[in-house]
Amino acid sequence: MAGGLGRRERDRAATAGLIGPEAGMALFDTARTLPHAHLVPVALDLARLREQAKGQPVPALLRGLVRAPAERTRAGAAAPRDLAADLARLPEPEQRRTLLDLVRAxxxxxxxxxGPDAVAADHAFTKLGFDSLTAVELRNRLTAATALRLPAALVFEHPTPAALAAHLWTSLAVSTDPAGAGTADVLAGLDRLEAAVGRLAAAGADSPEVADRLRALLARVTEGETDAAGVKTAVADRLEDASASDVFDFIDKELGLS
Incomplete structure (x- = not known):
């Protein structure tokens, strides 16, 4: 079987520690002269395996020889990327395109x-050259990129890059934001606003300009809001005489941002 592999397949096999047919047959002849019942001849490049372990899981069989580097949190170090959070900032079409680009790459x-241009979105993985070993390697890479628990038969259950990207999009449970408004960024901004208004209130300061801006912002957010009887709520009337601290207290209670 190894003798029928092409150059690309041989290179990939060498990366995985497999040996060529000539060396394999010589080792087979040697193994027949030994008293051991089970032998696994494999060419291990430990330096290469350690490098690979930085970006993808180490095969279970090799974990006693090559351990993944421990993740350390250092002051000023960048936090690991949260793919779902990154995608949530994008409109749905861009989310799906990003995941498709990830799968193809x-x-x-x-x-x-x-490069990814050589992987057509609608071509079956089996037609592209995937077998059981490379399917597992792709699963491992996508697991590392998405932090999802993905099955070994991933590429056979979702047989094209487009189908697999659609599955990842569903599995990540990305909250779509068709207008690209960036809900996570808005909430982060509100956190900063809450802290700033809290400092104003603690200092006993009352700023009509702040109150006016908060009223206008709240009116935009709650436009069309109705009460239990289905009657439109007049937010401006409710907050007409409110101070900045009163307005922010209203935001806490009504929008649950505290």
Whole structure:
């Protein structure tokens, strides 16, 4: 079987520690002369395996020899990317395109292609050259990129890059934001606003300008809000005489931002 592999397949096999047919047959002849019942001849490049362990899981069989580097949190170090949070800031079409680009790029890397353009979105993985070993490698790469628990048969259950990207989008449970408003960024801004208004209130300061801006902002957020009887709530009337601290207290209670 190894004798029928092409150059790309041989290179990938060497990366995984497999040996060529000539060396394999010589080792087979040697193994027949030994008293051991089970032998696994494999060419291990531990330096290469340690480098690979930085970006993808170490195979269970090799974890006693090559351990993944421990993650350390250092002052000023960048936090790990949260793919779902990054996607949530994008409109849905861009979310799906980002995941498709991810799948195609990782598939190209596994197969040894020059780039993602060589991986057509609607071509079956089996037609692209995937087998059981490369399917597991792609699963491992996507697991590292998405932090999802993905099955070993991932590429067979979702047989094209487009289908697999759609599955990842669903599995990540991305909150869509068609207008691209960036809900997470808005909430982060409100956190900062809460702290600032809290400092004003603690100092006993009362700023009509702040109150006016908060009223206008709240009116935009709650436009069309109705009460239990279905009657439109007149937010401006409710807050007409409110101070800045009163307005922010209203935001806490009504929008649950405290």
């Amino acid at each position: 990782q598939a190209a890397a596994v197969l040894g292609y020059d």
